């Protein structure tokens with residue numbers, strides 16, 4: 001089954017087909033979306049809302065998502081590496097832990113979060129990575145048996161980023177990627193072919209950033225922006241502070257807003273504590 005879905009996905013890529021039209025989405029009953037956090041980061045808000053509120057240090061969530069789909073369990077982002085737990089990242093992240101200071105307990109890591117809903121890392125079929133920054137890809141190596149879905153541009157960018165993008169990539173996080181089973185995306189993908197999980201190009205924050213559109217039978221369309229939009233201000237014209245390309249980042253936001261408006265959905269921001277606090281958290285879920 002795993003092989004069959006993989007081949008279907010690759011065939012779609014090879015044919016250059018676009019993803020399913022929203023109207024054709026046939027989200028299966030029983031599909032669930034869990035939202036949780038890998039801990040918190042303390043940082044200057046200026047990193048998130050350029051030229052606005054800098055000098056103001058805030059705590060932000062570090063979101064991870066689990067989608068239980070009848071055809072397979074999906075994880076979207078794996079949070080911060082468990083090596084940051086003992087000393088708030090001082091040793092594992094090095095100096096960048098001063099600018100972005102993590103607070104994380106071992107129980108907040110993705111493997112334990114899966115256990116809380118009766119699953120294990122070995123049950124996961126696809127791990128989708130929005131991008132390979134230190135607060136999103138930390139525990140990729142916990143999933144040696146899954147298929148990892150990453151933009152090809154992001155793999156290349158993470159291994160040799162522009163100098164101004166280097167600080168947020170921790171190479172030890174993704175050193176294992178060369179031995180993993182990776183679907184290297186060069187275009188958008190309808191993951192299960194039913195329109196329920198669509199991976200969309202939202203490059204801008206990084207060169208190969210992607211977001212996930214989840215279409216649920218009852219809750220409707222939830223666009224998991226990841227770092228294509230951190231805070232509410234980013235949806236209103238404030239440039240996300242950390243960007244590879246500003247124009248692409250602003251285009252990505254417009255793309256998500258268009259999907260939101262056409263489908264009557266909502267954009268789930270990555271690092272807004274205000275929004276995170278308003279959501280249901282694992283073990284509760286959206287269906």
Ligand SMILES: [Zn+2]
Pocket residue numbers: 133135136227270271
């Ligand atoms: Zn982030």
